[in-house]
Amino acid sequence: MAGVAPSTVSFVLNGKGKQMRIRDEVARKIMQVVEKSGYEPHRMAVNLRTGQSKTLGLIVESISGSFFASLAKTIETEAERRGYNVVYCSTENNAQKGGELIRMLGRQMVDGYLITPAPGMEKEIQQLLQQHKPVVLMDSYFPAIKTPYVLINNFDGVQQGMEHLIKKGLTKIAFVTVDVKLIQLEERLRGYVTTLKDHRIPLKKKHVLHLKYHKQREDSLNELQEFIEKNPEIDAVFFATNYLGILGLEVIARLGLKMPQDLSVICFDDHDIFRLYPPGISVIEQPIEGIAKAAIDLLMHQLDKNNGPIKKPAIQLPGRFILRGSA
Amino acid sequence: MAGVAPSTVSFVLNGKGKQMRIRDEVARKIMQVVEKSGYEPHRMAVNLRTGQSKTLGLIVESISGSFFASLAKTIETEAERRGYNVVYCSTENNAQKGGELIRMLGRQMVDGYLITPAPGMEKEIQQLLQQHKPVVLMDSYFPAIKTPYVLINNFDGVQQGMEHLIKKGLTKIAFVTVDVKLIQLEERLRGYVTTLKDHRIPLKKKHVLHLKYHKQREDSLNELQEFIEKNPEIDAVFFATNYLGILGLEVIARLGLKMPQDLSVICFDDHDIFRLYPPGISVIEQPIEGIAKAAIDLLMHQLDKNNGPIKKPAIQLPGRFILRGSA
DNA sequence: TACCTATGCTAAATCGATTTTGTAAAATTT
DNA sequence: AAATTTTACAAAATCGATTTAGCATAGGTA
Numbered sequence: 001m002a003g004v005a006p007s008t009v010s011f012v013l014n015g016k017g018k019q020m021r022i023r024d025e026v027a028r029k030i031m032q033v034v035e036k037s038g039y040e041p042h043r044m045a046v047n048l049r050t051g052q053s054k055t056l057g058l059i060v061e062s063i064s065g066s067f068f069a070s071l072a073k074t075i076e077t078e079a080e081r082r083g084y085n086v087v088y089c090s091t092e093n094n095a096q097k098g099g100e101l102i103r104m105l106g107r108q109m110v111d112g113y114l115i116t117p118a119p120g121m122e123k124e125i126q127q128l129l130q131q132h133k134p135v136v137l138m139d140s141y142f143p144a145i146k147t148p149y150v151l152i153n154n155f156d157g158v159q160q161g162m163e164h165l166i167k168k169g170l171t172k173i174a175f176v177t178v179d180v181k182l183i184q185l186e187e188r189l190r191g192y193v194t195t196l197k198d199h200r201i202p203l204k205k206k207h208v209l210h211l212k213y214h215k216q217r218e219d220s221l222n223e224l225q226e227f228i229e230k231n232p233e234i235d236a237v238f239f240a241t242n243y244l245g246i247l248g249l250e251v252i253a254r255l256g257l258k259m260p261q262d263l264s265v266i267c268f269d270d271h272d273i274f275r276l277y278p279p280g281i282s283v284i285e286q287p288i289e290g291i292a293k294a295a296i297d298l299l300m301h302q303l304d305k306n307n308g309p310i311k312k313p314a315i316q317l318p319g320r321f322i323l324r325g326s327a
Numbered sequence: 328m329a330g331v332a333p334s335t336v337s338f339v340l341n342g343k344g345k346q347m348r349i350r351d352e353v354a355r356k357i358m359q360v361v362e363k364s365g366y367e368p369h370r371m372a373v374n375l376r377t378g379q380s381k382t383l384g385l386i387v388e389s390i391s392g393s394f395f396a397s398l399a400k401t402i403e404t405e406a407e408r409r410g411y412n413v414v415y416c417s418t419e420n421n422a423q424k425g426g427e428l429i430r431m432l433g434r435q436m437v438d439g440y441l442i443t444p445a446p447g448m449e450k451e452i453q454q455l456l457q458q459h460k461p462v463v464l465m466d467s468y469f470p471a472i473k474t475p476y477v478l479i480n481n482f483d484g485v486q487q488g489m490e491h492l493i494k495k496g497l498t499k500i501a502f503v504t505v506d507v508k509l510i511q512l513e514e515r516l517r518g519y520v521t522t523l524k525d526h527r528i529p530l531k532k533k534h535v536l537h538l539k540y541h542k543q544r545e546d547s548l549n550e551l552q553e554f555i556e557k558n559p560e561i562d563a564v565f566f567a568t569n570y571l572g573i574l575g576l577e578v579i580a581r582l583g584l585k586m587p588q589d590l591s592v593i594c595f596d597d598h599d600i601f602r603l604y605p606p607g608i609s610v611i612e613q614p615i616e617g618i619a620k621a622a623i624d625l626l627m628h629q630l631d632k633n634n635g636p637i638k639k640p641a642i643q644l645p646g647r648f649i650l651r652g653s654a
Numbered sequence: 655t656a657c658c659t660a661t662g663c664t665a666a667a668t669c670g671a672t673t674t675t676g677t678a679a680a681a682t683t684t
Numbered sequence: 685a686a687a688t689t690t691t692a693c694a695a696a697a698t699c700g701a702t703t704t705a706g707c708a709t710a711g712g713t714a
Contacts, residue, residue, distance in 0.1 A: 371670080372669070372670035376670080376673080
């Protein structure tokens, strides 16, 4: 349409006009035609030729979870700013599905991976690295896997909450967590234990509850209820995840306890419910935007092949303690 | 690797071996090599050649909303079953962004669109149809646009809830909605008005509140509070959306009203909070899975070119009334 | 005048598949 | 036995871009 060869158009559109010394006059003519005709390069053809899909794979546990939803949102925005698209996949807490997903994305030729690793995905991630695919982990990581990761400083987050409780004079603080072997949870427990020790408050084993991950919701509720009933001296509870916190709210309502008079409550990881549930549940808020942005940055750094090695492959961002009515 | 031509491999892999009378022996050999070498066709090359990306575009208002998140989840699962991938995009209630998104997906060469239309996207959708792109709308639709859509039966949903309230002897029922011109909301209001009429309960104009869509959250709260205070005779409130319902909970807490003694509450569209917030908020639950499946079916039908026209281009699925403590 | 270099583009190869066309060899028909 | 058809694949064209190599023309140098 512009009366020139396809290659000439390609040069101009890809900003190589100067380098290929295309006359400004011709370049203008091309741009004009492009504008008027609304021409858009065929994505697949570009991908095939360049070997880059300009697409990132985001693998999360569950899209419908609020933490992951927010994460996805920010990542999408950030990726778009840099000219990348995102395809999401959720593992739905199913390790086997995680593997399939990664292979599916591989088939799809994504340029890089952003993964919130679930237990059991370790091997698949290791494979990706062997294929020299750029990977950034979020929210958690595997100590054995040497790839960049970004997460909240779990230890510090718990400490902030614990310090608040202790400052209020509470000392019989329970800690409710899950028996999954995840770095985050271990760190959160470490925060609990360490803060107590720092304040010379004796750590009581019976004040720490490890709920079974694979149990039914109802079973967990009962176990939690029993835990609180059997330890009436407890004046505060720290829930290690928002799922646990929500269970907690239900149990506390069942027992007719008033927050914070009968029991102070702090939960790790915010949730819509915690803002609205009277009297408002105090939480450690994850710096989701920060995590997303840092993760994208790390991934982009790997995608730019001319870049050197990453200077900071492990990023821990501080969480924010949000004081509401419950503590 | 199998000692045959690429075309032969292609025939076998695409199930055209019989048709092209490739010997079983050769086919087996090919499959064997494929298995052992872990060969996967290059997606982009396939797409380029076939013109099909095997990808669907899902455009929703906000990925982080729970309705949309669940929708996305089901759609992803269903699409995967049929060998399709999904790319999501959220308009974040921004009409202009909606247009950009649609164009972006076009560039990406998605085979079809699943859209929850927001006011202002009408023109863009019209354009897609002119380009003969398959489109299915969900949750709402534009009367002027002739493309299949799937949504809950809003009228019937409200009626179910209203019947329950009336059966309990409540007659001073308020209806809180938003002043956005959306089919869903009009239908819900119609459900309210019609049910009252059916029971010969006089419709009072002052019992219907149209909150301004663009107002700040705080302003809406105040307006809602004033509404309830100025109409103390009201014995029940029907909220037309879950966002409104959540505002309602906050106002009711502020006013110190007890549900359902002082005020019965029903809300259209469930939300995590409504399950947990004491005493549990009764809701009309959207048949999200059904909507997602029906929408995918309609889209797939359009993608199979050999299919005739769609027999039922407008699907309305019944909602489910979930009785909790609030009504 | 012959040779070299810079300019400004075009032609052709390439990415990795699918699909149409072609073609030996074997089987069947005339 | 010659002609035709069927079998079983291979060769080549194609999708729509990018990129490398090529090729006239103009200007400058030996």
